[in-house]
Amino acid sequence: MEKVAVYPGSFDPITYGHLDLIERGLKIFDSIVIAVAANPGKKPLFSFEERLEMINASIDGHPLQNRIRVGSFQGLLVEYVRSLPANAILRGLRAISDFEYEFQMALMNRKLSTEIETLFLMTGMRWIYISSRIIKEVVMSGGCVTGLVAPAVEKKLQEKLGWKNGTLI
Numbered sequence: 001m002e003k004v005a006v007y008p009g010s011f012d013p014i015t016y017g018h019l020d021l022i023e024r025g026l027k028i029f030d031s032i033v034i035a036v037a038a039n040p041g042k043k044p045l046f047s048f049e050e051r052l053e054m055i056n057a058s059i060d061g062h063p064l065q066n067r068i069r070v071g072s073f074q075g076l077l078v079e080y081v082r083s084l085p086a087n088a089i090l091r092g093l094r095a096i097s098d099f100e101y102e103f104q105m106a107l108m109n110r111k112l113s114t115e116i117e118t119l120f121l122m123t124g125m126r127w128i129y130i131s132s133r134i135i136k137e138v139v140m141s142g143g144c145v146t147g148l149v150a151p152a153v154e155k156k157l158q159e160k161l162g163w164k165n166g167t168l169i
Helices: 016-025 048-059 077-083 096-112 132-140 151-160
Strands: 004-009 031-037 068-073 088-093 117-122
Touching: 004 016, 004 077, 016 031, 016 088, 016 117, 031 048, 031 077, 048 068, 048 151, 068 077, 077 088, 077 096, 088 096, 096 117, 132 151
Parallel strands: 004 031, 004 088, 031 068, 088 117
Antiparallel strands: none
């Protein structure tokens, strides 16, 4: 049976930290599904369609692109994982604060579906300080995020947050 993991998140926006986790996950899994969550409780900067577009642009041309799929879900993650079918959930951890929340979610998912495992990978040291929230804050404050997100994502961030030709509008 093919080993398929689902990497869920809001990806608002996707960063090189996310992509690093996917690359490392592909050393363990045959394929990974990047699953964009349609979470009505969150107020993302980017629309659902924009997030899917940025993810696809970020993986376009990637050497492992044929092992990466992009999907979306709403409702219970375990139901989405079952529907693929996949057998694991991949999650990244940056700090102790991440672990507490992720541990609770993994336990609840385990309660809902004992056949689906959750695998945690530590974020690569190069990306430990990166989060989608911090990326957005840096761009809103006029900072440069080159090298932290794909060029297409950086462009979208600048457009969405009122930048044109390197100047705040």
